[in-house]
Amino acid sequence: MTWxxxxxxxxxxxxxxxxWLTMELVLVSGLIGITIxxxxxxxxxSKLPWVRVFPFIYIYFFxxxxxxxxxxxxxxxxxxxxxxxxxxxxxxxxxxxxxAIIAFSxxxxxxxxxxxxxxxxxxxxGEIEAAEAMGMSKSVQVTRIIIPRAFGIALPAYGNExxxxxxxxxxxxxxxxxxxxxxxxxxxxxxxxxxEMFLAAGMVYLAISAxxxxxxxxxxxxxxxxxxxxxxxxxKNLDPLxxxxxxxxx
Amino acid sequence: xDLQGFGHLLISGTWVTIQLALASLVVGLxxxxxxxxxxxxxxxxxxxxxxxYTTLVRGLPELLLVxxxxxGGSQLLMWIASSFGYDDYIEIGPFxxxxxxxxxxxxxYATEVxxxxxxxxxxxxxxxxxxxxxxxxxxxxxxxxxxxxRLAIPGLGxxxxxxxxxxxxxxxxxxxxIMRQSQVAISATKEPFTFFMVAACIYLLLTAxxxxxxxxxxxxxxxxxxxxRR
Numbered sequence: 329m330t331w332x333x334x335x336x337x338x339x340x341x342x343x344x345x346x347x348w349l350t351m352e353l354v355l356v357s358g359l360i361g362i363t364i365x366x367x368x369x370x371x372x373x374s375k376l377p378w379v380r381v382f383p384f385i386y387i388y389f390f391x392x393x394x395x396x397x398x399x400x401x402x403x404x405x406x407x408x409x410x411x412x413x414x415x416x417x418x419x420x421x422x423x424x425x426x427x428a429i430i431a432f433s434x435x436x437x438x439x440x441x442x443x444x445x446x447x448x449x450x451x452x453x454g455e456i457e458a459a460e461a462m463g464m465s466k467s468v469q470v471t472r473i474i475i476p477r478a479f480g481i482a483l484p485a486y487g488n489e490x491x492x493x494x495x496x497x498x499x500x501x502x503x504x505x506x507x508x509x510x511x512x513x514x515x516x517x518x519x520x521x522x523x524e525m526f527l528a529a530g531m532v533y534l535a536i537s538a539x540x541x542x543x544x545x546x547x548x549x550x551x552x553x554x555x556x557x558x559x560x561x562x563x564k565n566l567d568p569l570x571x572x573x574x575x576x577x578x
Numbered sequence: 579x580d581l582q583g584f585g586h587l588l589i590s591g592t593w594v595t596i597q598l599a600l601a602s603l604v605v606g607l608x609x610x611x612x613x614x615x616x617x618x619x620x621x622x623x624x625x626x627x628x629x630x631y632t633t634l635v636r637g638l639p640e641l642l643l644v645x646x647x648x649x650g651g652s653q654l655l656m657w658i659a660s661s662f663g664y665d666d667y668i669e670i671g672p673f674x675x676x677x678x679x680x681x682x683x684x685x686x687y688a689t690e691v692x693x694x695x696x697x698x699x700x701x702x703x704x705x706x707x708x709x710x711x712x713x714x715x716x717x718x719x720x721x722x723x724x725x726x727x728r729l730a731i732p733g734l735g736x737x738x739x740x741x742x743x744x745x746x747x748x749x750x751x752x753x754x755x756i757m758r759q760s761q762v763a764i765s766a767t768k769e770p771f772t773f774f775m776v777a778a779c780i781y782l783l784l785t786a787x788x789x790x791x792x793x794x795x796x797x798x799x800x801x802x803x804x805x806x807r808r
Contacts, residue, residue: 389782394747
């Protein structure tokens with residue numbers, strides 16, 4: 329077996345182009361996914377059974393079937409219906425890029441809705457009761473207390489979901505998109521160096537996921553500051569008027 | 579729904595998917611158990627190897643693993659075999675490549691599940707086993723492993739569902755599983771939505787059955803809870 333480093337260096341810029349598309353897919357579908365997931369999770373956590381039914385079926389379908397089926401359903405499946413083919417959505421649905429975005433967004437929405445639901449249910453009841461005691465209406469409670477708190481609680485688990493989404497984005501290569509995996513496959517078809525190219529692509533994937541992990545560590549540190557808070561006493565020679573008698577009583 | 583006589587094709591595909599999932603489960607469990615043993619061992623090299631394995635595999639897309647093993651595996655195997663003096667051509671079929679890729683991926687996640695479960699077992703269990711005069715090996719198999727198993731089953735059940743869904747990826751390298759057979763049906767009938775939807779429903783049935791089976795296994799592995807409920 330011969331190992332060809334030259335091929336890796338020669339085609340590395342092309343691989344990075346593919347990595348760019350991969351990151352774009354993850355970012356765009358992640359943002360759309362969150363937008364769908366928040367109302368879904370609120371409905372899922374509702375006390376009314378008929379409100380809970382739709383998100384339950386949605387989440388059950390998207391979590392119980394392979395992502396590959398979902399992509400193929402959007403990309404190939406939509407063209408079966410003339411009503412879709414002659415509608416205004418066809419210019420979007422005939423492009424693999426948008427089909428991948430739609431499938432990834434719907435998929436990640438289902439997974440993150442379930443994460444957010446468990447986070448919503450993990451908010452201490454006292455905090456909701458406190459918001460109610462303050463006279464907040466239901467909608468103010470949702471935007472000021474429930475969503476920010478649930479986001480903080482769900483953040484570590486959501487970081488894992490983003491990594492899974494990054495790994496899932498490799499499936500975009502099955503509908504002709506030239507993402508990192510797709511680019512590697514195209515280069516291999518030309519040079520026939522599968523081990524070298526897949527190894528290089530794998531290293532790029534590892535680098536991207538390392539960046540995502542670091543980003544989420546940082547975000548967790550920001551959003552869950554209260555967990556990392558250490559009280560430090562005020563300096564002794566501070567103006568007595570600036571002292572808070574409840575905090576330092578020395 | 580009209581399947582236009584392609585139903586038997588989908589059923590044969592389902593059977594291939596089930597075989598692939600079960601074979602990968604068995605091999606993956608071996609990987610997972612050895613990975614956890616290595617991570618908890620006193621040998622620094624073994625710990626380092628296991629950590630490298632889990633970090634590496636959990637950051638790589640499963641599709642990339644499948645493609646690497648299918649397209650690069652025979653090259654790699656032939657290179658290894660030639661150093662032992664075997665120079666014939668070795669070919670890796672899609673089924674073997676699929677089992678290898680999926681079990682490597684499953685094993686990396688299962689390593690963490692088993693490691694967490696083993697750390698949950700109090701040291702007193704080990705000590706009492708040894709105090710009864712059992713050897714370390716016998717304590718492990720009679721006392722520790724059954725309890726690890728009980729703690730690991732919920733996590734392993736989730737991982738098996740992921741594995742079951744990942745089997746669809748092996749259709750990309752030409753294994754005749756559900757996905758591949760529905761594509762065959764589609765090329766004849768030109769009804770992609772119908773057949774992919776049927777495929778999706780078969781996967782849903784399989785995952786639902788897995789959930790039920792996991793619950794059954796949980797009951798089976800936890801006689802204490804089962805008896806106390808009566």
